[in-house]
Amino acid sequence: MTPRIPFPLLLGALTAAVAAAVPLSIGVGAVPLPPQEVVRIVADRLSSSAPADSPEAYIVWELRGPRALQAVFVGAGLAVAGAVVQALVRNPVADPHLLGLSSGASTGAVLAMAAFGGAAAGPLVLPGAAFAGAAAAGAAVFALARAHGTAEPLRLVLVGVAVGQLLGGATSFMVLRQASGDAQQQVLFWLLGSLAGARWPLALGCAAVVTVLSAVLTARARTLDALALGAEGAAALGVRADRARAVLFGAAALLTGAVVAVAGAIGFVGLVVPNLARPLVGAGHRRVLPTAALLGALMLVAADLAARTALRPTELPIGILTAVVGVPFLVAALRGARSGVGR
Amino acid sequence: MRLRIRGLTAGWSRLPAVEGVDADVPEGSFTALVGPNGSGKSTLLKTVYRALRPRAGRLLLGEEDLLGLDPREAARRVGVLGQDQDGGFDFTAREAVALGRVPHTGPFGGLGAADRAAVAEALELTGCAVLADRPLSRLSGGERQRVLLARALAQRPRLLVLDEPTNHLDPHHQFAVLELVAGLGTTVLAALHTLDLAAGYADRVVAMRAGRVAAAGPPEEVFAPEPLRAVFGLEGTLLPDPVTGRLRLLTRPVGAPAGRGGSGTPRCGERGPRRCTGRTGRGGPGRTWRG
Numbered sequence: 001m002t003p004r005i006p007f008p009l010l011l012g013a014l015t016a017a018v019a020a021a022v023p024l025s026i027g028v029g030a031v032p033l034p035p036q037e038v039v040r041i042v043a044d045r046l047s048s049s050a051p052a053d054s055p056e057a058y059i060v061w062e063l064r065g066p067r068a069l070q071a072v073f074v075g076a077g078l079a080v081a082g083a084v085v086q087a088l089v090r091n092p093v094a095d096p097h098l099l100g101l102s103s104g105a106s107t108g109a110v111l112a113m114a115a116f117g118g119a120a121a122g123p124l125v126l127p128g129a130a131f132a133g134a135a136a137a138g139a140a141v142f143a144l145a146r147a148h149g150t151a152e153p154l155r156l157v158l159v160g161v162a163v164g165q166l167l168g169g170a171t172s173f174m175v176l177r178q179a180s181g182d183a184q185q186q187v188l189f190w191l192l193g194s195l196a197g198a199r200w201p202l203a204l205g206c207a208a209v210v211t212v213l214s215a216v217l218t219a220r221a222r223t224l225d226a227l228a229l230g231a232e233g234a235a236a237l238g239v240r241a242d243r244a245r246a247v248l249f250g251a252a253a254l255l256t257g258a259v260v261a262v263a264g265a266i267g268f269v270g271l272v273v274p275n276l277a278r279p280l281v282g283a284g285h286r287r288v289l290p291t292a293a294l295l296g297a298l299m300l301v302a303a304d305l306a307a308r309t310a311l312r313p314t315e316l317p318i319g320i321l322t323a324v325v326g327v328p329f330l331v332a333a334l335r336g337a338r339s340g341v342g343r
Numbered sequence: 344m345r346l347r348i349r350g351l352t353a354g355w356s357r358l359p360a361v362e363g364v365d366a367d368v369p370e371g372s373f374t375a376l377v378g379p380n381g382s383g384k385s386t387l388l389k390t391v392y393r394a395l396r397p398r399a400g401r402l403l404l405g406e407e408d409l410l411g412l413d414p415r416e417a418a419r420r421v422g423v424l425g426q427d428q429d430g431g432f433d434f435t436a437r438e439a440v441a442l443g444r445v446p447h448t449g450p451f452g453g454l455g456a457a458d459r460a461a462v463a464e465a466l467e468l469t470g471c472a473v474l475a476d477r478p479l480s481r482l483s484g485g486e487r488q489r490v491l492l493a494r495a496l497a498q499r500p501r502l503l504v505l506d507e508p509t510n511h512l513d514p515h516h517q518f519a520v521l522e523l524v525a526g527l528g529t530t531v532l533a534a535l536h537t538l539d540l541a542a543g544y545a546d547r548v549v550a551m552r553a554g555r556v557a558a559a560g561p562p563e564e565v566f567a568p569e570p571l572r573a574v575f576g577l578e579g580t581l582l583p584d585p586v587t588g589r590l591r592l593l594t595r596p597v598g599a600p601a602g603r604g605g606s607g608t609p610r611c612g613e614r615g616p617r618r619c620t621g622r623t624g625r626g627g628p629g630r631t632w633r634g
Contacts, residue, residue, distance in 0.1 A: 223445075225434075225438075226442060228432050228434075232389065232394040232425055233425060235392060236422075236423035236425055236495075237418050237443070238415035238416070238417060238446035282433075283432035
């Protein structure tokens with residue numbers, strides 16, 4: 001096997017990469033700004049609370065700043081949720097979409113749109129509905145998958161897929177019933193995901209939820225390791241699989257909800273990033289979760305940059321980019337010496 | 344530490360797989376649990392390592408009620424080598440063994456000096472130190488079994504529970520696993536399929552049939568012709584291994600015709616069990632592991 005990079009070094013390198021990618025990404029756009037200018041504006045803004053006094057400062061602070069922050073935490077959140085879900089179902093091809101969580105968020109948002117009439121309802125209604133939808137879908141999947149007091153991995157996947165299909169159908173139905181093309185456009189946002197229109201309050205809210213839940217989940221990393229051995233293996237180590245699965249699945253559902261609520265259902269990050277992290281640091285979740293979070297952040301910042309620049313001035317849906325960026329990486333990782341997957 | 348099983352009834356479906364079982368695992372003994380497929384061995388073991396909650400009965404480890412303990416506390420006392428518990432993800436051997444410290448570590452699961460020492464010792468004892476950084480997927484069946492045994496040892500258990508530890512292993516590794524376990528001095532409760540191995544390594548045998556204890560005692564008694572026929576439907580001959588002195592059990596179908604040389608062999612069970620106790624005792628010479 002190839003020798004691994006020491007974990008602290010890897011973590012430091014990834015953190016530095018994210019810290020470097022963010023100002024770079026903020027600098028790219030219709031008004032290009034060098035990274036040092038971006039850093040200066042942000043530093044000014046953070047040291048004095050004076051409002052933006054130049055067009056550049058406005059662009060950096062009000063338009064591109066929240067978007068970059070959102071990219072970081074959406075990427076991190078999706079990656080962590082993916083890694084957790086994969087451990088829970090003991091399968092490295094699972095992700096929050098497979099278990100119906102993102103479908104729940106989309107359905108929640110579309111329902112709210114139909115009921116309250118889209119943007120007119122205020123900025124928090126749709127994200128709130130999406131978050132509630134993900135949480136409700138998570139609760140439904142878990143409750144339906146439970147038998148003999150515990151949700152076995154295979155049942156969880158099957159029920160998740162079924163509930164996801166059902167919710168997808170419901171969402172499509174409601175989209176077709178939406179008369180205006182404008183409303184359909186809005187619905188597409190939830191289905192494909194986008195970072196456009198990021199604003200501070202929601203971006204900060206998402207960042208807070210992702211940070212807290214990722215920390216909680218990392219604290220339970222040993223429990224995730226034990227669950228990867230199955231219910232009986234976990235029991236032998238003193239871990240009650242039924243309770244642990246409920247708590248961890250709930251956390252993953254809330255994490256997905258927080259992310260999808262602000263950015264829509266961005267695919268592929270939750271599936272691919274944990275599988276990129278494992279060859280680097282092994283299968284232990286104490287290392288996989290932080291590594292995946294940073295890789296996810298990096299991937300989404302890069303994908304967002306590509307989505308904004310590839311067909312300028314048209315912006316591509318970011319979900320297309322995550323797939324285009326993710327697939328080659330995944331294939332390369334799986335073909336590599338040690339994938340950390342299967343045997 | 345000794346385990347007493349009293350009135351244990353357990354199972355997954357409405358029909359219990361184990362019913363009213365009383366059994367003892369004496370302190371420091373190697374107790375083998377034997378019985379035909381479906382006789383309830385695994386179910387019984389699962390209640391001991393708390394993967395299955397029994398419907399009735401008590402499990403006393405020393406003087407403690409095992410079922411009343413917090414799961415973590417129970418896992419600090421009972422180490423398990425189960426079946427198919429190596430996970431869907433590719434841990435390295437060291438990571439897999441370190442999981443044995445889960446019941447001993449705090450919420451963040453960081454390994455302290457004592458934890459690392461226990462992991463290193465378990466790797467050393469099982470001869471897995473050289474495998475430590477290899478992923479489980481790159482290990483042979485015998486190596487993987489040793490790693491999983493090392494995990495159970497890293498729990499620093501007072502009772503070691505083994506569910507078919509020799510399954511899927513070639514004869515060399517079957518002996519190697521049992522030599523190692525028998526040499527530990529820990530109290531062991533092991534379900535074994537191969538009666539010959541149970542005869543050779545166990546101080547005490549509990550034979551199950553249809554969810555109940557059919558016979559229990561030293562191997563000389565449980566593998567005597569009468570219980571052997573009743574529990575397993577087999578005829579058998581117990582005799583000491585000419586080299587190691589461990590008991591061996593030759594089995595054959597009931598009523599098998601005697602062929603060449605068939606009648607000349609002394610039938611240990613027929614002459615009374617006491618003739619076959621010339622064993623060298625536990626541990627023996629083969630404690631080191633040659634993988």
